[in-house]
Amino acid sequence: MSRHASASLVAALCIGLFGFAFLAAPHACEWGLSAYFCSGVGVVLVLLALPFVFHRERPLLKRGLFSLGLCALGVVVWFGGLFIANVRILCRLF
Numbered sequence: 001m002s003r004h005a006s007a008s009l010v011a012a013l014c015i016g017l018f019g020f021a022f023l024a025a026p027h028a029c030e031w032g033l034s035a036y037f038c039s040g041v042g043v044v045l046v047l048l049a050l051p052f053v054f055h056r057e058r059p060l061l062k063r064g065l066f067s068l069g070l071c072a073l074g075v076v077v078w079f080g081g082l083f084i085a086n087v088r089i090l091c092r093l094f
Contacts, residue, residue, distance in 0.1 A: 010047065010073075013046060013047065013074070014043070014073065014074065017039060017043045017074070017077055018080065018081040020036060020081070021036055021081030021084070022081075022085045024087060025088070029091035032087065033087060033088065033089065033091075036081075036082070040074075043074055043077075043078070044071055044074040044078065047070040047074040048067050048068075048074075050070060051066045052067060
């Protein structure tokens, strides 16, 4: 897979996760928070594995560092969507 295609995949995953936060926010107390949590975990895991699957020609250390960088990017997008879309974390205390 070329660098352009893998960069497009990373961008699509991050934009999709960020956009899904705005769809899940109004329904956070019913299904939105759990669905957003599961999708965030899934996207971060895919971003973590992406360099090891598609960039096998690179040395292992570079793939590992690139993988950690993509994972950090995914977590930033995940939490950014959580707070910018104003997803409720606590719905009921009792």
